[in-house]
Amino acid sequence: MTPLQLAWRTTTRYRVRAMLAIAGVTVIGALLFDMLLLSHGLLLSFADLLNSEGFEVRVLAREGFARVPIPDSQTIADAIARLPSVADVAQITLTLAEGRADQKPPRRLTLVGRALSTTRDAATGCEVEINHVLGRALDIGPGSTFRLTPMPSADAATAMPPVDCHVTAFADFGFNASSDATALVSMAEYRRLVAQEHVDAEVILVALKAGSDAAAVTREIGTLRPDVHAYSNEEVVAQFNRNGFAYFRQISGVLSALTTAFAFLLIATLLTVSINQRLGEIAALRALGIARRRIAAMLLWESALLVGAGAVLALPVGGVLAVGLDRILRQMPSLPERLHFFVFEPRALIVHIAVFVVTAAAAAVYPIWLASTLPIASTLRREVI
Protein backbone atom coordinates (compact mmCIF):
# COMPACT_ATOMS: atom_id res chain seq x y z
CA MET A 1 0.00 0.00 0.00
CA THR A 2 1.56 3.29 -1.09
CA PRO A 3 1.70 6.40 1.13
CA LEU A 4 -0.85 8.03 -1.20
CA GLN A 5 -3.25 5.12 -0.77
CA LEU A 6 -2.78 5.25 3.02
CA ALA A 7 -3.39 9.01 2.99
CA TRP A 8 -6.50 8.57 0.86
CA ARG A 9 -7.88 5.92 3.22
CA THR A 10 -7.17 8.13 6.24
CA THR A 11 -8.81 11.11 4.59
CA THR A 12 -11.91 9.18 3.63
CA ARG A 13 -12.13 7.50 7.02
CA TYR A 14 -12.12 10.78 8.93
CA ARG A 15 -14.70 12.31 6.60
CA VAL A 16 -15.97 15.11 8.80
CA ARG A 17 -12.47 16.33 9.54
CA ALA A 18 -11.59 16.12 5.86
CA MET A 19 -14.74 17.94 4.79
CA LEU A 20 -14.17 20.72 7.32
CA ALA A 21 -10.58 21.11 6.15
CA ILE A 22 -11.55 21.12 2.50
CA ALA A 23 -14.37 23.60 3.12
CA GLY A 24 -11.96 25.87 4.98
CA VAL A 25 -9.34 25.68 2.25
CA THR A 26 -12.03 26.23 -0.39
CA VAL A 27 -13.19 29.47 1.22
CA ILE A 28 -9.63 30.65 1.83
CA GLY A 29 -8.58 29.52 -1.64
CA ALA A 30 -11.48 31.37 -3.25
CA LEU A 31 -10.40 34.56 -1.52
CA LEU A 32 -6.78 34.00 -2.54
CA PHE A 33 -7.79 33.33 -6.13
CA ASP A 34 -9.86 36.53 -6.16
CA MET A 35 -6.97 38.51 -4.75
CA LEU A 36 -4.76 37.16 -7.52
CA LEU A 37 -7.36 38.11 -10.11
CA LEU A 38 -7.67 41.55 -8.52
CA SER A 39 -3.93 42.16 -8.31
CA HIS A 40 -3.58 42.49 -12.09
CA GLY A 41 -7.20 42.47 -13.20
CA LEU A 42 -7.72 46.21 -13.38
CA LEU A 43 -4.47 46.67 -15.26
CA LEU A 44 -5.24 43.90 -17.74
CA SER A 45 -8.73 45.25 -18.25
CA PHE A 46 -7.40 48.78 -18.71
CA ALA A 47 -4.84 47.57 -21.26
CA ASP A 48 -7.55 45.63 -23.06
CA LEU A 49 -9.74 48.71 -23.09
CA LEU A 50 -6.94 50.85 -24.52
CA ASN A 51 -6.08 48.32 -27.20
CA SER A 52 -9.72 47.74 -28.13
CA GLU A 53 -10.04 51.38 -29.20
CA GLY A 54 -7.86 50.65 -32.23
CA PHE A 55 -5.26 53.33 -31.47
CA GLU A 56 -1.78 52.49 -30.27
CA VAL A 57 -0.41 55.96 -29.45
CA ARG A 58 -1.88 58.92 -27.55
CA VAL A 59 -0.59 62.47 -27.93
CA LEU A 60 -1.30 65.04 -25.23
CA ALA A 61 -0.35 68.63 -24.56
CA ARG A 62 1.14 67.92 -21.16
CA GLU A 63 2.84 65.15 -19.32
CA GLY A 64 0.28 63.02 -17.54
CA PHE A 65 -3.26 62.70 -18.72
CA ALA A 66 -4.79 66.13 -18.08
CA ARG A 67 -7.18 67.33 -20.77
CA VAL A 68 -5.62 70.48 -22.19
CA PRO A 69 -5.90 71.63 -25.83
CA ILE A 70 -2.83 70.79 -27.91
CA PRO A 71 -1.64 74.02 -29.52
CA ASP A 72 -2.01 73.84 -33.30
CA SER A 73 -3.20 70.26 -33.11
CA GLN A 74 -4.12 70.15 -36.79
CA THR A 75 -0.52 70.72 -37.86
CA ILE A 76 0.87 68.03 -35.62
CA ALA A 77 -1.96 65.65 -36.60
CA ASP A 78 -1.14 66.18 -40.26
CA ALA A 79 2.57 65.61 -39.59
CA ILE A 80 1.86 62.42 -37.68
CA ALA A 81 -0.43 61.17 -40.44
CA ARG A 82 2.46 61.46 -42.87
CA LEU A 83 4.67 59.11 -40.83
CA PRO A 84 5.11 55.83 -42.75
CA SER A 85 3.99 53.64 -39.81
CA VAL A 86 0.76 55.53 -39.21
CA ALA A 87 -2.55 54.26 -40.55
CA ASP A 88 -4.91 56.88 -39.13
CA VAL A 89 -4.93 59.86 -36.80
CA ALA A 90 -7.91 61.00 -34.77
CA GLN A 91 -8.18 64.42 -33.16
CA ILE A 92 -10.52 64.40 -30.22
CA THR A 93 -12.02 67.16 -28.17
CA LEU A 94 -15.02 67.22 -25.92
CA THR A 95 -17.30 69.44 -23.94
CA LEU A 96 -20.44 69.30 -21.85
CA ALA A 97 -23.81 69.54 -23.55
CA GLU A 98 -27.45 68.96 -22.83
CA GLY A 99 -29.86 66.93 -24.85
CA ARG A 100 -33.65 67.33 -24.98
CA ALA A 101 -36.33 65.33 -26.67
CA ASP A 102 -40.11 65.52 -26.51
CA GLN A 103 -41.67 64.49 -23.20
CA LYS A 104 -38.30 63.59 -21.70
CA PRO A 105 -36.36 65.47 -19.04
CA PRO A 106 -33.16 67.10 -20.33
CA ARG A 107 -30.03 64.97 -20.08
CA ARG A 108 -26.47 66.15 -19.54
CA LEU A 109 -24.07 64.53 -21.96
CA THR A 110 -20.54 64.64 -23.24
CA LEU A 111 -20.25 66.02 -26.73
CA VAL A 112 -17.25 64.60 -28.56
CA GLY A 113 -15.76 66.18 -31.65
CA ARG A 114 -13.60 63.94 -33.74
CA ALA A 115 -11.61 64.37 -36.93
CA LEU A 116 -10.01 61.40 -38.66
CA SER A 117 -7.09 61.86 -41.04
CA THR A 118 -8.56 59.26 -43.37
CA THR A 119 -11.98 60.90 -43.58
CA ARG A 120 -12.92 64.34 -44.83
CA ASP A 121 -13.91 66.49 -41.89
CA ALA A 122 -17.04 68.38 -42.78
CA ALA A 123 -19.95 70.06 -41.01
CA THR A 124 -22.84 67.72 -41.58
CA GLY A 125 -25.78 69.66 -40.30
CA CYS A 126 -25.52 68.05 -36.87
CA GLU A 127 -25.54 64.40 -37.66
CA VAL A 128 -24.56 62.57 -34.46
CA GLU A 129 -23.78 59.12 -33.23
CA ILE A 130 -25.03 58.53 -29.70
CA ASN A 131 -24.47 55.87 -27.11
CA HIS A 132 -27.24 53.69 -25.74
CA VAL A 133 -27.38 55.57 -22.43
CA LEU A 134 -28.36 58.75 -24.21
CA GLY A 135 -30.69 56.81 -26.47
CA ARG A 136 -32.50 55.37 -23.47
CA ALA A 137 -32.54 58.66 -21.57
CA LEU A 138 -34.17 60.59 -24.40
CA ASP A 139 -35.90 57.64 -26.00
CA ILE A 140 -34.14 58.26 -29.29
CA GLY A 141 -32.24 56.11 -31.77
CA PRO A 142 -31.03 56.15 -35.36
CA GLY A 143 -33.40 58.31 -37.40
CA SER A 144 -34.54 60.35 -34.38
CA THR A 145 -33.99 64.04 -33.82
CA PHE A 146 -33.22 65.76 -30.52
CA ARG A 147 -32.14 69.23 -29.40
CA LEU A 148 -28.49 69.59 -28.49
CA THR A 149 -27.23 72.51 -26.42
CA PRO A 150 -23.43 72.67 -26.15
CA MET A 151 -22.22 74.05 -22.81
CA PRO A 152 -18.53 74.95 -22.94
CA SER A 153 -18.57 74.93 -19.12
CA ALA A 154 -20.92 73.44 -16.57
CA ASP A 155 -22.41 76.87 -16.06
CA ALA A 156 -25.75 77.00 -17.89
CA ALA A 157 -25.13 80.68 -18.63
CA THR A 158 -22.42 79.71 -21.11
CA ALA A 159 -24.79 77.51 -23.09
CA MET A 160 -24.80 77.92 -26.84
CA PRO A 161 -28.02 78.16 -28.81
CA PRO A 162 -29.73 74.74 -29.11
CA VAL A 163 -29.46 72.88 -32.40
CA ASP A 164 -31.63 70.11 -33.78
CA CYS A 165 -29.47 67.04 -34.32
CA HIS A 166 -30.19 63.91 -36.31
CA VAL A 167 -29.11 60.55 -34.87
CA THR A 168 -27.37 58.44 -37.50
CA ALA A 169 -26.25 55.47 -35.40
CA PHE A 170 -25.54 54.07 -31.98
CA ALA A 171 -21.89 53.97 -31.00
CA ASP A 172 -19.94 52.48 -28.10
CA PHE A 173 -17.42 54.64 -26.30
CA GLY A 174 -14.95 52.45 -24.47
CA PHE A 175 -14.18 54.81 -21.64
CA ASN A 176 -17.83 55.67 -20.90
CA ALA A 177 -19.09 54.92 -17.43
CA SER A 178 -22.31 52.97 -17.27
CA SER A 179 -24.33 56.18 -16.71
CA ASP A 180 -22.41 58.41 -19.14
CA ALA A 181 -24.40 59.83 -22.02
CA THR A 182 -22.27 60.67 -25.06
CA ALA A 183 -22.80 62.08 -28.53
CA LEU A 184 -20.19 62.14 -31.31
CA VAL A 185 -19.96 64.64 -34.13
CA SER A 186 -17.33 65.53 -36.69
CA MET A 187 -14.77 68.13 -35.61
CA ALA A 188 -16.11 70.57 -38.20
CA GLU A 189 -19.60 70.13 -36.83
CA TYR A 190 -18.25 70.48 -33.31
CA ARG A 191 -16.69 73.84 -34.21
CA ARG A 192 -19.99 74.95 -35.66
CA LEU A 193 -21.91 73.84 -32.57
CA VAL A 194 -19.60 75.67 -30.14
CA ALA A 195 -19.42 78.64 -32.54
CA GLN A 196 -15.63 78.69 -32.76
CA GLU A 197 -13.66 78.85 -35.96
CA HIS A 198 -10.71 77.08 -34.48
CA VAL A 199 -10.76 74.26 -31.90
CA ASP A 200 -7.60 72.44 -30.88
CA ALA A 201 -7.87 68.75 -30.05
CA GLU A 202 -7.28 67.72 -26.46
CA VAL A 203 -5.93 64.35 -27.47
CA ILE A 204 -4.63 62.92 -30.70
CA LEU A 205 -5.01 59.20 -31.15
CA VAL A 206 -2.74 57.39 -33.58
CA ALA A 207 -3.54 54.06 -35.22
CA LEU A 208 -0.50 52.23 -36.58
CA LYS A 209 -0.09 49.95 -39.52
CA ALA A 210 0.24 46.26 -38.63
CA GLY A 211 3.65 45.34 -37.33
CA SER A 212 4.68 48.90 -36.50
CA ASP A 213 6.58 49.72 -33.34
CA ALA A 214 4.54 52.04 -31.12
CA ALA A 215 7.58 53.07 -29.08
CA ALA A 216 9.42 54.14 -32.24
CA VAL A 217 6.43 56.20 -33.36
CA THR A 218 6.24 57.98 -29.98
CA ARG A 219 9.91 58.90 -30.38
CA GLU A 220 9.27 60.19 -33.90
CA ILE A 221 6.37 62.31 -32.66
CA GLY A 222 8.63 63.70 -29.96
CA THR A 223 11.07 64.71 -32.66
CA LEU A 224 8.33 66.32 -34.75
CA ARG A 225 6.96 68.35 -31.85
CA PRO A 226 9.06 68.33 -28.69
CA ASP A 227 6.39 70.29 -26.80
CA VAL A 228 3.79 67.48 -26.94
CA HIS A 229 3.85 64.19 -25.11
CA ALA A 230 3.25 60.93 -26.91
CA TYR A 231 2.55 57.66 -25.09
CA SER A 232 2.19 54.17 -26.43
CA ASN A 233 -0.57 52.06 -24.86
CA GLU A 234 2.11 50.08 -23.04
CA GLU A 235 3.50 53.29 -21.55
CA VAL A 236 0.04 54.41 -20.47
CA VAL A 237 -0.55 51.05 -18.80
CA ALA A 238 2.90 51.15 -17.17
CA GLN A 239 2.25 54.64 -15.84
CA PHE A 240 -1.11 53.60 -14.38
CA ASN A 241 0.52 50.52 -12.96
CA ARG A 242 3.03 52.69 -11.11
CA ASN A 243 0.49 55.21 -9.90
CA GLY A 244 -3.22 54.54 -10.19
CA PHE A 245 -3.37 50.80 -9.70
CA ALA A 246 -0.56 50.25 -7.19
CA TYR A 247 -3.12 50.30 -4.36
CA PHE A 248 -4.91 47.26 -5.72
CA ARG A 249 -1.68 45.36 -6.02
CA GLN A 250 -0.68 46.25 -2.49
CA ILE A 251 -4.09 45.43 -1.02
CA SER A 252 -4.31 42.16 -2.90
CA GLY A 253 -0.72 41.34 -1.90
CA VAL A 254 -1.50 41.83 1.78
CA LEU A 255 -4.79 39.93 1.59
CA SER A 256 -3.17 37.11 -0.41
CA ALA A 257 -0.47 36.75 2.24
CA LEU A 258 -3.11 36.71 4.98
CA THR A 259 -5.30 34.13 3.26
CA THR A 260 -2.27 31.93 2.59
CA ALA A 261 -1.31 32.19 6.24
CA PHE A 262 -4.86 31.16 7.21
CA ALA A 263 -4.70 28.16 4.88
CA PHE A 264 -1.34 27.18 6.35
CA LEU A 265 -2.60 27.52 9.94
CA LEU A 266 -5.82 25.64 9.21
CA ILE A 267 -4.13 22.64 7.63
CA ALA A 268 -1.19 22.61 10.03
CA THR A 269 -3.59 22.69 12.99
CA LEU A 270 -5.87 19.99 11.61
CA LEU A 271 -2.97 17.71 10.75
CA THR A 272 -1.32 18.31 14.10
CA VAL A 273 -4.56 17.53 15.94
CA SER A 274 -5.00 14.47 13.75
CA ILE A 275 -1.46 13.28 14.53
CA ASN A 276 -1.98 13.84 18.23
CA GLN A 277 -5.12 11.68 18.04
CA ARG A 278 -3.15 8.97 16.24
CA LEU A 279 0.11 8.98 18.21
CA GLY A 280 -0.38 5.40 19.41
CA GLU A 281 -1.18 4.24 15.91
CA ILE A 282 1.91 5.97 14.51
CA ALA A 283 4.16 4.69 17.30
CA ALA A 284 2.85 1.18 16.62
CA LEU A 285 3.56 1.57 12.91
CA ARG A 286 7.11 2.60 13.67
CA ALA A 287 7.46 -0.28 16.15
CA LEU A 288 6.38 -2.59 13.34
CA GLY A 289 9.26 -1.22 11.27
CA ILE A 290 7.35 1.11 8.98
CA ALA A 291 9.99 3.64 7.92
CA ARG A 292 9.79 7.25 8.99
CA ARG A 293 9.90 8.40 5.38
CA ARG A 294 6.79 6.36 4.56
CA ILE A 295 4.90 7.90 7.48
CA ALA A 296 6.17 11.34 6.43
CA ALA A 297 5.08 10.71 2.85
CA MET A 298 1.66 9.61 4.07
CA LEU A 299 1.22 12.81 6.07
CA LEU A 300 2.44 14.91 3.17
CA TRP A 301 -0.12 13.25 0.92
CA GLU A 302 -2.83 13.81 3.52
CA SER A 303 -1.97 17.48 3.49
CA ALA A 304 -1.83 17.52 -0.31
CA LEU A 305 -5.22 15.81 -0.61
CA LEU A 306 -6.93 18.23 1.76
CA VAL A 307 -5.26 21.32 0.32
CA GLY A 308 -5.53 20.07 -3.26
CA ALA A 309 -9.25 19.34 -3.05
CA GLY A 310 -9.87 22.71 -1.39
CA ALA A 311 -7.70 24.55 -3.91
CA VAL A 312 -9.51 22.97 -6.87
CA LEU A 313 -12.95 23.70 -5.41
CA ALA A 314 -11.77 27.24 -4.68
CA LEU A 315 -11.48 27.97 -8.41
CA PRO A 316 -15.21 27.86 -9.30
CA VAL A 317 -16.17 29.37 -5.94
CA GLY A 318 -13.60 32.13 -6.43
CA GLY A 319 -14.82 32.63 -9.98
CA VAL A 320 -18.42 33.13 -8.88
CA LEU A 321 -17.29 35.38 -6.03
CA ALA A 322 -15.15 37.42 -8.44
CA VAL A 323 -18.11 37.99 -10.75
CA GLY A 324 -20.20 39.24 -7.82
CA LEU A 325 -17.46 41.45 -6.40
CA ASP A 326 -16.66 42.80 -9.86
CA ARG A 327 -20.30 43.76 -10.31
CA ILE A 328 -20.28 45.63 -6.98
CA LEU A 329 -16.98 47.44 -7.64
CA ARG A 330 -18.01 48.45 -11.15
CA GLN A 331 -20.87 50.41 -9.68
CA MET A 332 -18.32 53.01 -8.58
CA PRO A 333 -19.20 56.29 -10.29
CA SER A 334 -17.28 57.55 -13.34
CA LEU A 335 -15.69 54.20 -13.99
CA PRO A 336 -15.54 53.06 -17.63
CA GLU A 337 -18.31 50.53 -18.12
CA ARG A 338 -16.01 48.05 -19.83
CA LEU A 339 -13.39 48.20 -17.08
CA HIS A 340 -13.22 45.10 -14.85
CA PHE A 341 -11.48 44.60 -11.51
CA PHE A 342 -11.26 40.80 -11.64
CA VAL A 343 -9.77 39.42 -14.82
CA PHE A 344 -8.68 35.82 -15.32
CA GLU A 345 -5.18 35.24 -16.57
CA PRO A 346 -3.18 31.97 -16.64
CA ARG A 347 -0.57 33.55 -14.37
CA ALA A 348 -3.16 33.80 -11.56
CA LEU A 349 -3.94 30.09 -11.88
CA ILE A 350 -0.24 29.17 -11.84
CA VAL A 351 0.40 31.33 -8.76
CA HIS A 352 -2.72 29.89 -7.07
CA ILE A 353 -1.46 26.34 -7.62
CA ALA A 354 2.10 27.20 -6.59
CA VAL A 355 0.94 28.91 -3.39
CA PHE A 356 -1.14 25.89 -2.40
CA VAL A 357 1.59 23.38 -3.22
CA VAL A 358 3.94 25.32 -0.94
CA THR A 359 1.21 25.70 1.70
CA ALA A 360 0.46 21.97 1.69
CA ALA A 361 4.14 21.14 2.08
CA ALA A 362 4.73 23.78 4.75
CA ALA A 363 1.61 22.79 6.71
CA ALA A 364 2.81 19.18 6.81
CA VAL A 365 6.28 20.03 8.13
CA TYR A 366 5.44 20.18 11.84
CA PRO A 367 3.11 17.14 11.86
CA ILE A 368 5.76 15.18 9.95
CA TRP A 369 8.43 16.24 12.42
CA LEU A 370 6.10 15.27 15.28
CA ALA A 371 5.43 11.83 13.80
CA SER A 372 9.04 11.21 12.81
CA THR A 373 10.60 12.08 16.12
CA LEU A 374 8.06 10.71 18.56
CA PRO A 375 9.69 8.33 21.03
CA ILE A 376 8.17 4.95 20.21
CA ALA A 377 8.51 3.24 23.58
CA SER A 378 7.23 6.06 25.77
CA THR A 379 4.40 6.82 23.34
CA LEU A 380 3.25 3.21 23.42
CA ARG A 381 3.48 3.23 27.21
CA ARG A 382 1.46 6.44 27.45
CA GLU A 383 -1.18 5.15 25.05
CA VAL A 384 -1.78 2.08 27.20
CA ILE A 385 -1.98 4.11 30.40
Next chain:
Amino acid sequence: MVAEARHVTRTFPMAAGAVTALSDVSMTIEPGDYVAITGPSGCGKSTLLHLIGCVDTPTSGSILFEGRDVAALTESARSRIRLTRIGFVFQRFFLLPMLKASENIELPQSEAGVGVADRRTRTRELLDYVGLGDRGDHLPSQLSGGEMQRVAIARALANRPVLLVADEPTGELDETTGEHVAALFDRVHADGTAILLVTHNPTLAARATRRLSMKSGHLVA
Protein backbone atom coordinates in the same frame (compact mmCIF):
# COMPACT_ATOMS: atom_id res chain seq x y z
CA MET B 1 21.00 -16.49 20.29
CA VAL B 2 18.15 -14.21 19.24
CA ALA B 3 18.57 -11.43 21.79
CA GLU B 4 20.59 -10.71 24.85
CA ALA B 5 20.37 -8.01 27.52
CA ARG B 6 23.70 -7.37 29.25
CA HIS B 7 23.59 -5.44 32.52
CA VAL B 8 20.93 -3.17 31.12
CA THR B 9 19.86 -0.08 32.99
CA ARG B 10 17.23 2.31 31.69
CA THR B 11 16.68 5.64 33.36
CA PHE B 12 14.02 8.14 32.34
CA PRO B 13 14.74 11.79 33.04
CA MET B 14 11.75 13.41 34.74
CA ALA B 15 11.12 16.92 35.96
CA ALA B 16 11.05 15.70 39.56
CA GLY B 17 14.23 13.67 39.08
CA ALA B 18 15.38 10.69 37.05
CA VAL B 19 13.42 7.45 37.41
CA THR B 20 15.24 4.15 36.98
CA ALA B 21 12.86 1.71 35.32
CA LEU B 22 15.41 -1.07 34.82
CA SER B 23 18.52 -1.72 36.84
CA ASP B 24 21.32 -4.06 35.80
CA VAL B 25 19.12 -6.59 34.05
CA SER B 26 20.64 -9.42 32.07
CA MET B 27 18.81 -12.11 30.15
CA THR B 28 18.94 -14.04 26.90
CA ILE B 29 16.38 -15.27 24.42
CA GLU B 30 17.32 -18.32 22.42
CA PRO B 31 15.66 -19.50 19.21
CA GLY B 32 12.41 -21.24 20.05
CA ASP B 33 12.19 -19.73 23.54
CA TYR B 34 8.83 -18.82 24.99
CA VAL B 35 9.53 -16.32 27.76
CA ALA B 36 6.89 -14.66 29.91
CA ILE B 37 7.75 -11.73 32.15
CA THR B 38 5.41 -11.00 35.00
CA GLY B 39 5.41 -8.54 37.84
CA PRO B 40 3.49 -5.63 39.28
CA SER B 41 2.70 -2.51 37.27
CA GLY B 42 5.67 -0.18 36.95
CA CYS B 43 8.26 -2.86 37.68
CA GLY B 44 9.97 -2.38 34.27
CA LYS B 45 8.46 -5.26 32.26
CA SER B 46 7.40 -3.16 29.27
CA THR B 47 10.66 -1.21 29.38
CA LEU B 48 12.63 -4.44 29.06
CA LEU B 49 10.34 -5.61 26.27
CA HIS B 50 10.79 -2.35 24.39
CA LEU B 51 14.57 -2.60 24.73
CA ILE B 52 14.69 -6.16 23.43
CA GLY B 53 12.16 -5.21 20.75
CA CYS B 54 14.61 -2.52 19.52
CA VAL B 55 12.22 0.41 20.00
CA ASP B 56 14.35 1.86 22.79
CA THR B 57 18.01 1.87 23.80
CA PRO B 58 19.46 1.37 27.27
CA THR B 59 20.99 4.13 29.39
CA SER B 60 23.81 1.72 30.19
CA GLY B 61 24.58 -1.88 29.39
CA SER B 62 23.80 -3.29 25.98
CA ILE B 63 21.16 -5.10 23.99
CA LEU B 64 22.39 -7.50 21.36
CA PHE B 65 19.99 -8.63 18.70
CA GLU B 66 21.27 -11.55 16.69
CA GLY B 67 24.72 -10.51 17.86
CA ARG B 68 24.46 -6.82 16.87
CA ASP B 69 24.60 -4.06 19.48
CA VAL B 70 21.25 -2.32 19.04
CA ALA B 71 22.44 0.99 20.50
CA ALA B 72 25.20 1.19 17.89
CA LEU B 73 22.72 0.88 15.01
CA THR B 74 21.08 3.78 13.22
CA GLU B 75 17.35 4.29 13.66
CA SER B 76 16.94 3.13 10.09
CA ALA B 77 18.80 -0.12 10.81
CA ARG B 78 16.76 -0.69 13.99
CA SER B 79 13.61 -0.05 12.00
CA ARG B 80 14.71 -2.67 9.46
CA ILE B 81 15.31 -5.20 12.27
CA ARG B 82 11.85 -4.51 13.69
CA LEU B 83 10.34 -4.93 10.25
CA THR B 84 11.99 -8.18 9.26
CA ARG B 85 13.19 -9.93 12.43
CA ILE B 86 10.74 -8.93 15.14
CA GLY B 87 6.96 -9.07 15.33
CA PHE B 88 5.12 -6.76 17.70
CA VAL B 89 1.78 -7.41 19.37
CA PHE B 90 0.28 -4.61 21.44
CA GLN B 91 -2.30 -4.59 24.21
CA ARG B 92 -4.48 -2.21 22.20
CA PHE B 93 -3.91 -3.99 18.87
CA PHE B 94 -3.16 -0.74 17.00
CA LEU B 95 -4.58 -1.95 13.72
CA LEU B 96 -4.96 0.84 11.21
CA PRO B 97 -8.69 1.54 11.36
CA MET B 98 -8.99 2.56 7.71
CA LEU B 99 -7.48 -0.67 6.41
CA LYS B 100 -9.18 -4.02 6.09
CA ALA B 101 -7.81 -6.92 8.15
CA SER B 102 -5.97 -8.31 5.12
CA GLU B 103 -4.49 -4.89 4.30
CA ASN B 104 -3.24 -4.50 7.87
CA ILE B 105 -1.42 -7.81 7.47
CA GLU B 106 -0.06 -6.80 4.07
CA LEU B 107 1.33 -3.48 5.29
CA PRO B 108 4.62 -4.74 6.87
CA GLN B 109 5.14 -7.04 3.89
CA SER B 110 4.69 -4.14 1.52
CA GLU B 111 7.20 -2.13 3.55
CA ALA B 112 9.64 -5.05 3.35
CA GLY B 113 9.32 -5.07 -0.43
CA VAL B 114 7.41 -8.34 -0.79
CA GLY B 115 5.69 -8.58 -4.19
CA VAL B 116 1.93 -8.29 -4.48
CA ALA B 117 1.26 -11.93 -5.32
CA ASP B 118 3.47 -13.21 -2.49
CA ARG B 119 1.86 -10.74 -0.08
CA ARG B 120 -1.62 -11.92 -0.96
CA THR B 121 -0.64 -15.56 -0.58
CA ARG B 122 1.09 -14.96 2.76
CA THR B 123 -1.84 -12.87 4.02
CA ARG B 124 -4.34 -15.62 3.14
CA GLU B 125 -2.13 -18.17 4.93
CA LEU B 126 -1.92 -15.99 8.02
CA LEU B 127 -5.64 -15.24 8.09
CA ASP B 128 -6.30 -18.99 7.95
CA TYR B 129 -3.58 -19.53 10.56
CA VAL B 130 -5.29 -17.23 13.07
CA GLY B 131 -8.74 -18.61 12.18
CA LEU B 132 -10.01 -15.55 10.35
CA GLY B 133 -9.90 -16.78 6.77
CA ASP B 134 -13.33 -15.33 6.09
CA ARG B 135 -12.76 -11.96 7.76
CA GLY B 136 -9.99 -10.53 5.59
CA ASP B 137 -12.25 -7.92 4.02
CA HIS B 138 -13.53 -6.63 7.34
CA LEU B 139 -12.40 -3.38 8.85
CA PRO B 140 -11.08 -3.50 12.44
CA SER B 141 -14.28 -1.77 13.59
CA GLN B 142 -16.20 -4.78 12.30
CA LEU B 143 -14.15 -7.23 14.36
CA SER B 144 -14.34 -8.21 18.03
CA GLY B 145 -11.42 -7.55 20.42
CA GLY B 146 -10.20 -11.14 20.16
CA GLU B 147 -10.44 -11.06 16.37
CA MET B 148 -8.52 -7.78 16.24
CA GLN B 149 -5.78 -9.27 18.39
CA ARG B 150 -5.59 -12.30 16.13
CA VAL B 151 -5.24 -10.01 13.11
CA ALA B 152 -2.52 -8.14 15.03
CA ILE B 153 -0.70 -11.44 15.65
CA ALA B 154 -1.01 -12.30 11.95
CA ARG B 155 0.43 -8.87 11.12
CA ALA B 156 3.31 -9.47 13.56
CA LEU B 157 4.08 -12.77 11.85
CA ALA B 158 3.79 -11.36 8.32
CA ASN B 159 7.53 -11.07 7.63
CA ARG B 160 8.38 -14.39 9.38
CA PRO B 161 10.14 -12.85 12.42
CA VAL B 162 12.55 -14.77 14.64
CA LEU B 163 11.10 -13.11 17.73
CA LEU B 164 7.53 -12.19 18.59
CA VAL B 165 7.23 -9.63 21.38
CA ALA B 166 3.86 -9.05 22.97
CA ASP B 167 2.98 -6.44 25.56
CA GLU B 168 -0.06 -7.52 27.58
CA PRO B 169 -1.63 -9.22 24.57
CA THR B 170 -4.68 -10.33 26.56
CA GLY B 171 -4.97 -7.14 28.60
CA GLU B 172 -8.00 -5.89 26.69
CA LEU B 173 -9.70 -9.28 26.29
CA ASP B 174 -12.10 -11.29 28.39
CA GLU B 175 -10.98 -14.62 29.81
CA THR B 176 -12.37 -16.85 27.07
CA THR B 177 -11.09 -14.67 24.25
CA GLY B 178 -7.75 -14.37 26.03
CA GLU B 179 -7.60 -18.16 26.12
CA HIS B 180 -8.00 -18.32 22.34
CA VAL B 181 -5.21 -15.79 21.88
CA ALA B 182 -3.01 -17.74 24.32
CA ALA B 183 -3.62 -20.88 22.31
CA LEU B 184 -2.50 -19.00 19.22
CA PHE B 185 0.75 -18.04 20.93
CA ASP B 186 1.27 -21.74 21.77
CA ARG B 187 0.91 -22.52 18.10
CA VAL B 188 3.30 -19.78 17.04
CA HIS B 189 5.82 -21.09 19.53
CA ALA B 190 5.32 -24.65 18.37
CA ASP B 191 6.05 -23.50 14.83
CA GLY B 192 9.49 -22.31 15.95
CA THR B 193 9.17 -18.58 16.57
CA ALA B 194 10.68 -17.31 19.82
CA ILE B 195 8.22 -15.36 21.98
CA LEU B 196 8.80 -12.75 24.64
CA LEU B 197 5.66 -11.57 26.31
CA VAL B 198 4.83 -9.33 29.22
CA THR B 199 1.64 -10.11 31.04
CA HIS B 200 -0.35 -9.82 34.21
CA ASN B 201 -2.32 -12.88 33.15
CA PRO B 202 -1.04 -15.87 35.18
CA THR B 203 -2.76 -18.36 32.89
CA LEU B 204 -0.99 -16.95 29.87
CA ALA B 205 2.34 -16.76 31.71
CA ALA B 206 1.96 -20.36 32.79
CA ARG B 207 1.99 -21.50 29.14
CA ALA B 208 5.49 -20.06 28.60
CA THR B 209 8.47 -22.38 28.80
CA ARG B 210 10.42 -19.80 30.81
CA ARG B 211 8.88 -17.42 33.30
CA LEU B 212 10.69 -14.40 34.65
CA SER B 213 9.46 -12.16 37.41
CA MET B 214 10.38 -8.55 37.90
CA LYS B 215 10.22 -6.21 40.82
CA SER B 216 11.33 -2.61 41.04
CA GLY B 217 13.40 -2.78 37.88
CA HIS B 218 15.16 -6.03 38.73
CA LEU B 219 14.68 -9.58 37.54
CA VAL B 220 13.93 -11.55 40.67
CA ALA B 221 13.35 -15.02 39.27
